[in-house]
Amino acid sequence: MGLGDIGYEDVIAATEEFRRLGRDTFLQTYGFGRAASYELVLDGRRYDSKAIAGVAHGYATGDFLRAGDFSGGAATVARCLRELGFVVETGAAPSSRATLLDSLRKLKVSRGPGNPAPSRHQPLSLLWAISRTVDERPRMTPWPEFRDEVGPLLTEFGLPNAKATPQYPFWHLRGSGLWEVQGIPADLSRKMPNVTILDAHQARAGFTEGTARLLSDPVTRLDAITTLCETYLKDADRRALLAHIGLSGYTTAGNLTEERIEAALDEHDRPGGPAPRRDTTRSVIVRDEALARRVKELEDNRCQICDTTLRYLDRAYSEAAHIRGLGSPHHGPDELRNLLCLCANCHVLFDGLEIYIDPDGLVRATNHARDPHPLRRAPDHPLDEAHVAYHRTLCMINAHAR
């Protein structure tokens, strides 16, 4: 068996027959069972990749391969199809999250002769696309919209001498296995279509369905953002970049507003009362105020980081701080294991990502030297290390470049 004999048009022909016959007849005719683990994704349609490869081999050589004829596994077939420029998605395997992050680490970014550093076009476009998933905008973006939004981004945050050519990432991100382009007829897809073709065929691009599904999970999403920043954007002003790209929610851990102070005061003034939805035009997450009171009681209104107990209006004053923020984009849970009792100063530093808790429970500074100091914790106050790790990751992507 030589999958290397298969050409681009053989695969296209096989997908056409697949559509003509319908999936079940196609599989039956050529001796394949249903297999959802590796799917060829083409123009929004999904195909069993092994069966397509077997039939494409038949078109190429006259030798139609059946399921039992493949010596390599489905992964080998996937690699062969990807080399021809096709998108092959792995199904919802447990390892898919790791595969996603691995694909992000291995983008085929160009390095021009004058550019020893990897091009930022693909990573910037992916970050932009991630911000769309945060905002729940449609998965596929029409080319003109992509051009108008991503183009300026490439100018501002691309490498100094790079040109703003959004058509390149729009098209070439297909090579990542995470991205698809729809609307371009197969005969024009063999090499990169020029802008006129993108315009004429109303091309659309975006994450594949599987990738979009993975990125709807906030923890996976943060890991994806971190991977892109750490791998390709080490020297960029990442705080400015995230804010510009529409990911400003990732530059703080929570809502750093006066509202927070108001809310904290309300907790004192309304003991035991209900927690009404606040009537405001801003998006405020109603949190469980009984829970906020509980963490303050447990910690006796003493800051878990600096041990201060503030006095305000002759009463002890402290704030309940969510470790992983509530609401978009972090979607942390309102539960005791996600809460700290902090003084106002430490709360600002914590939400502002200036301090974090390391895996040993020591509080450290993100951007400067600070003597590590253990986080104090009352015996009845559980903490979820997953939330602490989430906050720590946020601090890492926002850390100033040294």
Ligand SMILES: [Zn+2]
């Ligand atoms: Zn403090």
